[in-house]
Amino acid sequence: MEVKARAPGKIILAGEHAVVHGSTAVAAAIDLYTYVTLRLPLQSAENNDRLTLQLKDLSLEFSWSISRLKEVIPYDSSTSSPSTPASCSGETLKSIAVLVEEQNIPEEKIWLSSGISTFLCLYTSIRGFNPATVIITTELPYGSGLGSSAAFCVALTSALIASSSSDKTHGEGWTSLDETNLELLNKWAFEGEKIIHGKPSGIDNTVSAYGNMIKFCSGEITRLQSNMPLRMLITNTKVGRNTKALVSGVSERTVRHPDAMNSVFNAVDSISKELAAIIQSKDEISVAEKEESVKELMEINQGLLQSMGVSHSSIDTVIRTTLKHKLTSKLTGAGGGGCVLTLLPTGTVVDKVVEELESSGFQCFTALIGGNGAEICF
Ligand SMILES: Nc1ncnc2c1ncn2[C@@H]1O[C@H](COP(=O)(O)OP(=O)(O)O)[C@@H](O)[C@H]1O
Numbered sequence: 001m002e003v004k005a006r007a008p009g010k011i012i013l014a015g016e017h018a019v020v021h022g023s024t025a026v027a028a029a030i031d032l033y034t035y036v037t038l039r040l041p042l043q044s045a046e047n048n049d050r051l052t053l054q055l056k057d058l059s060l061e062f063s064w065s066i067s068r069l070k071e072v073i074p075y076d077s078s079t080s081s082p083s084t085p086a087s088c089s090g091e092t093l094k095s096i097a098v099l100v101e102e103q104n105i106p107e108e109k110i111w112l113s114s115g116i117s118t119f120l121c122l123y124t125s126i127r128g129f130n131p132a133t134v135i136i137t138t139e140l141p142y143g144s145g146l147g148s149s150a151a152f153c154v155a156l157t158s159a160l161i162a163s164s165s166s167d168k169t170h171g172e173g174w175t176s177l178d179e180t181n182l183e184l185l186n187k188w189a190f191e192g193e194k195i196i197h198g199k200p201s202g203i204d205n206t207v208s209a210y211g212n213m214i215k216f217c218s219g220e221i222t223r224l225q226s227n228m229p230l231r232m233l234i235t236n237t238k239v240g241r242n243t244k245a246l247v248s249g250v251s252e253r254t255v256r257h258p259d260a261m262n263s264v265f266n267a268v269d270s271i272s273k274e275l276a277a278i279i280q281s282k283d284e285i286s287v288a289e290k291e292e293s294v295k296e297l298m299e300i301n302q303g304l305l306q307s308m309g310v311s312h313s314s315i316d317t318v319i320r321t322t323l324k325h326k327l328t329s330k331l332t333g334a335g336g337g338g339c340v341l342t343l344l345p346t347g348t349v350v351d352k353v354v355e356e357l358e359s360s361g362f363q364c365f366t367a368l369i370g371g372n373g374a375e376i377c378f
């Protein structure tokens with residue numbers, strides 16, 4: 001039996017980091033996906049006693065015998081159930097770390113450790129100690145603010161849940177999951193994000209699971225219907241960073257300066273709410289006026305992200321370069337490098353600015369905003 005799943009990456013238009021502290025944020029799915037193929041072996045097949053993870057883009061394979069997994073990972077049948085998402089305990093994570101370490105991940109790819117731990121935790125929690133081969137490919141750059149961690153968790157949990165479900169509709173291409181399964185896989189994916197991010201807000205896994213454009217605040221989701229064209233240029237600074245470290249840096253600053261930081265988070269909350277209102281507005285305001293407001297809100301949000309300590313000189317370079325072409329940019333995702341969004345108002349020709357950004361060593365692309373969320377295929 002084989003099941004495939006895919007889940008999209010995302011951009012955050014406003015509110016990253018502050019959303020972890022209870023502010024509103026606005027995010028949209030993009031048409032770049034992580035794909036998971038889950039193969040369950042026949043009883044008679046060779047390799048029917050192993051769990052194998054293949055990361056195709058990186059030409060890496062990790063494999064554990066089922067007996068080794070059973071030996072190392074504590075299993076409590078009274079608390080473990082695929083239908084009740086639960087956090088991976090500290091004890092389980094420690095034993096999983098041993099299994100990850102045994103795989104001798106190449107030093108230059110050590111950042112994958114949290115992803116592989118997440119894989120083992122989600123797999124064994126949802127499918128138990130059963131053999132399978134899981135093949136993963138992604139169109140998303142790793143650790144660059146486009147939500148590769150969430151797309152990975154959502155695609156994986158979609159495949160795991162679909163494989164356990166009795167309703168397997170064959171041969172219809174990519175299909176979305178029903179509301180009950182979407183809610184379930186999103187909760188599991190959030191548990192996965194906790195292992196990777198430390199303290200995620202849940203916005204990334206939610207927009208990857210549900211797709212479209214959403215307003216998100218403390219787990220509450222509002223689907224947004226855009227009433228204006230929204231084109232963004234995405235520039236990858238290619239400066240590596242890690243969401244967990246950046247999120248904890250903001251939390252530490254908040255402990256040191258609670259009043260100042262809470263004012264910053266309140267300002268971000270207002271920005272996201274205003275942005276959502278503009279995007280959805282059916283008033284007789286011209287597109288140019290709406291674009292001007294979005295542009296200004298992005299500028300203020302970037303200033304506040306700077307004050308949270310999550311910008312980077314490479315991000316400043318992108319902002320300065322696009323400003324020369326009268327375009328406004330802000331970081332997206334955790335910052336510290338990674339990707340930058342540039343608003344492309346109607347009629348903008350991007351060739352010159354892209355040429356200048358790419359000559360500085362950055363990589364530019366445009367993506368479709370607000371597409372489908374998690375989908376499966378048998
Ligand atoms: N396809 C994947 N396979 C395995 N691990 C992944 C995959 N995609 C993401 N990850 C994990 O997520 C981490 C990146 O997540 P994060 O720092 O949140 O950045 P982002 O979500 O912006 O890409 C990687 O270091 C890796 O551990």
Ligand SMILES: C[C@@](O)(CCOP(=O)(O)O)CC(=O)O
Pocket residue numbers: 015016017018019020144145146147148149197199200201202203204243247332333334335
């Ligand atoms: C910084 C944050 O707001 C978004 C992180 O996104 P990413 O992992 O950089 O794609 C964290 C979160 O909301 O969980």
Ligand SMILES: [Mg+2]
Pocket residue numbers: 147148149150197204243
């Ligand atoms: Mg992430």
